[in-house]
Amino acid sequence: MVTLTKAPPTAPAxxxxxxxxxxxxxxxxxxxAVLPLLFFAVFRYAPMIGNxxxxxxxxxxxxxFGDDWVGLRYVRMFLADPTFWQVxxxxxxxxxxxxxxxxxxxxxxxxxxxxxxxxxxKRFVQSVSYLPHFLSVVIVAGMVGQLxxxxxxxxxxxGTEIPFLQRPEWFRTIYVSSEAWQTVGWGTILYxxxxxxxxxxxxxxxxxxxxxxxxxxxxxxxxxxxxxMITLLILNIGTFMAVxxxxxxxxxxxxxxxxxxxxxxxxxxxGVVSGNFSYGAAIGLFEAVIxxxxxxxxxxxxxxxxxxxxx
Amino acid sequence: xxxxxxxxxxxxxxxxxxxxxxxxxxxxxxxxxxSLSSEDEILAGRVMLxxxxxxxxxxxxxxxxDLFWTNYRNTVIYTVVATIISIVLTTCYAYVxxxxxxxxxxxxxxxxxxxxxxxGGLIPNYVLISGLGLRNTLWAVVLPNAINVFNxxxxxxxxxxxxxxxxxxxxxxxxxxxxxxxRIVLPxxxxxxxTMVLFYAVAYWNSWFTAFLYLDRAELFPVTVYLxxxxxxxxxxxxxxxxxxxxxxVAANIKAVTMVLTVVPILAVYPFVQRYFVSGVMLxxxxx
Numbered sequence: 001m002v003t004l005t006k007a008p009p010t011a012p013a014x015x016x017x018x019x020x021x022x023x024x025x026x027x028x029x030x031x032x033a034v035l036p037l038l039f040f041a042v043f044r045y046a047p048m049i050g051n052x053x054x055x056x057x058x059x060x061x062x063x064x065f066g067d068d069w070v071g072l073r074y075v076r077m078f079l080a081d082p083t084f085w086q087v088x089x090x091x092x093x094x095x096x097x098x099x100x101x102x103x104x105x106x107x108x109x110x111x112x113x114x115x116x117x118x119x120x121x122k123r124f125v126q127s128v129s130y131l132p133h134f135l136s137v138v139i140v141a142g143m144v145g146q147l148x149x150x151x152x153x154x155x156x157x158x159g160t161e162i163p164f165l166q167r168p169e170w171f172r173t174i175y176v177s178s179e180a181w182q183t184v185g186w187g188t189i190l191y192x193x194x195x196x197x198x199x200x201x202x203x204x205x206x207x208x209x210x211x212x213x214x215x216x217x218x219x220x221x222x223x224x225x226x227x228x229m230i231t232l233l234i235l236n237i238g239t240f241m242a243v244x245x246x247x248x249x250x251x252x253x254x255x256x257x258x259x260x261x262x263x264x265x266x267x268x269x270x271g272v273v274s275g276n277f278s279y280g281a282a283i284g285l286f287e288a289v290i291x292x293x294x295x296x297x298x299x300x301x302x303x304x305x306x307x308x309x310x311x
Numbered sequence: 312x313x314x315x316x317x318x319x320x321x322x323x324x325x326x327x328x329x330x331x332x333x334x335x336x337x338x339x340x341x342x343x344x345x346s347l348s349s350e351d352e353i354l355a356g357r358v359m360l361x362x363x364x365x366x367x368x369x370x371x372x373x374x375x376x377d378l379f380w381t382n383y384r385n386t387v388i389y390t391v392v393a394t395i396i397s398i399v400l401t402t403c404y405a406y407v408x409x410x411x412x413x414x415x416x417x418x419x420x421x422x423x424x425x426x427x428x429x430x431g432g433l434i435p436n437y438v439l440i441s442g443l444g445l446r447n448t449l450w451a452v453v454l455p456n457a458i459n460v461f462n463x464x465x466x467x468x469x470x471x472x473x474x475x476x477x478x479x480x481x482x483x484x485x486x487x488x489x490x491x492x493x494r495i496v497l498p499x500x501x502x503x504x505x506t507m508v509l510f511y512a513v514a515y516w517n518s519w520f521t522a523f524l525y526l527d528r529a530e531l532f533p534v535t536v537y538l539x540x541x542x543x544x545x546x547x548x549x550x551x552x553x554x555x556x557x558x559x560x561v562a563a564n565i566k567a568v569t570m571v572l573t574v575v576p577i578l579a580v581y582p583f584v585q586r587y588f589v590s591g592v593m594l595x596x597x598x599x
Contacts, residue, residue, distance in 0.1 A: 026410075026414070028489060029406075029407055029488050032406060032407050032489075033403065033407045035399075035400055036400045036401075036403055036458060037404075037422070039457050040423065043436075043439075043454065043456075043457070044431065045431075046435075046439055047439050048429065048435070049435075050435030050438060050439055051431060053435065053438065064439070109331065112324050113328070115324055116324065116328070125328050125331065125332060127582070128331075128335050129332075129335055130585065131336075134577050134588075135517065136519060136535050136574075137517070137519070138517075138519050139538070139573060141542060142542050142566060143341070145542060145566075146338075146341060147338060147341065149563070151353055151355065151358075151563065152356070153337075153341060156357075185335065189589060190592070193592075213316070246519070249520075250539065250542070250543075268433060272437055272524065277434050277437075277438060284433055284435070287432070288432055291428070291429070295428050296428075311424075
């Protein structure tokens with residue numbers, strides 16, 4: 001392959017115009033796609049096909065795709081599993097809470113930052129607010145643990161000695177606030193980018209029409225960033241079912257399972273830790289399909305109603 | 312335009328944003344303070360903003376742990392190798408996707424984008440990596456997430472924004488596709504390649520779950536898994552390392568020290584690379 005590429009002197013001075021044979025003309029371009037396609041085939045699409053083990057009996061060490069068909073056995077199994085319904089509910093609750101808190105906050109923060117007229121101050125606030133985005137979840141979980149421990153800041157400030165991370169009633173608050181802490185600043189970037197593209201003339205026109213700051217925000221700013229808002233909303237809805245699996249795995253413990261255990265963590269314990277691969281795969285497939293349906297519906301609804309969509 | 316309402320708003324805005332800054336920074340200051348404090352002061356709940364009972368022995372203790380350094384070195388190796396692989400694959404594919412006249416381009420885009428919304432899931436991935444015999448090897452850490460589709464799309468948008476005439480001219484001068492990519496396109500794309508290097512490197516530096524899942528031997532762990540085991544209070548010597556393994560509860564300031572040491576490289580480069588991150592995201596966002 002390498003030797004072939006070094007042979008361009010034979011090529012005519014006139015660029016080749018044989019558009020009829022794209023494969024021959026563009027083979028070098030296609031060859032660049034080979035390794036990436038191999039990556040997608042092996043690490044993305046093979047596991048999708050691997051989901052057939054949800055319908056086959058899988059024995060560790062046996063055939064990767066399972067040994068024999070068992071039909072919907074594992075699906076029926078999780079539908080009858082009370083723990084499944086508990087983790088399903090937890091997933092929905094945590095997903096909805098995260099969406100309600102973490103979707104609007106970046107918009108508010110972006111609007112506030114946008115109002116700052118002192119350039120250095122603006123830059124400083126932005127830089128600080130992006131910072132948590134670059135931390136490992138392990139570090140974030142560690143910080144949460146330190147702040148909320150019995151000897152931590154929150155207890156010291158409140159004058160209490162509550163072991164927050166052992167209390168199921170606190171888990172959702174802790175999870176959602178730490179998620180907000182880590183994502184809000186980074187979330188403002190796209191909105192701030194959208195805000196810079198807004199036309200100043202629109203504001204002037206609104207002022208002439210007698211609109212105050214609030215009305216300008218309502219009638220000019222918000223409609224201006226609406227496409228960005230909708231795009232991000234669709235993306236958020238798409239990842240709704242896959243609620244912060246890694247963070248929950250790091251923050252929860254058997255005491256907080258009643259509110260903290262979600263589908264992803266349950267199937268991690270069930271599949272990887274206990275080795276019920278087929279059962280775990282069935283639950284995982286169910287979760288992924290719901291996620292896919294959600295994102296497609298959100299996309300379709302938004303295309304029909306407001307004309308903005310991802311594709 | 313400086314009406315009273317406007318002034319009141321500015322004051323409130325300043326207060327709110329100050330609050331945001333304080334809340335964002337406080338957890339960092341708190342772990343630094345804890346890492347420098349004595350165990351007694353921490354357990355008494357007296358360490359808030361400043362270190363109390365200033366004490367560096369924990370730093371000496373953690374830094375004298377061989378496993379900590381082995382894991383730290385692993386993180387560096389994994390990050391470097393994985394970032395190189397990711398950059399090569401992402402660049403190649405993004406370049407191909409940026410060629411609008413290419414037959415089958417839509418299909419190639421679709422293959423990538425679909426994986427943003429649907430994944431094989433944890434269990435099939437686990438079975439696959441095990442089946443390929445990648446467990447307990449570097450490859451289990453560096454291959455499964457080699458291409459990030461979001462990064463891919465950002466890079467594609469950048470390539471699309473380059474002037475077509477340059478490449479056409481290079482083709483007339485007899486450069487092949489590889490030559491054009493290496494000698495014309497990449498030199499013009501330093502900004503985006505740098506952004507991608509930063510994105511991938513930070514992601515790999517921070518990642519822990521892939522390693523946690525596919526590596527069993529403590530000497531292969533990245534430092535994030537070392538830290539995770541410390542925080543989770545794992546007490547067996549094989550997974551936690553030799554620091555205080557006979558003590559059931561890992562000392563509070565050991566956790567803090569390890570956290571500080573893990574996060575230091577990120578905090579050290581952050582002020583310098585921050586604006587690249589931002590412009591990188593914007594490139595993808597404002598593609599219109």
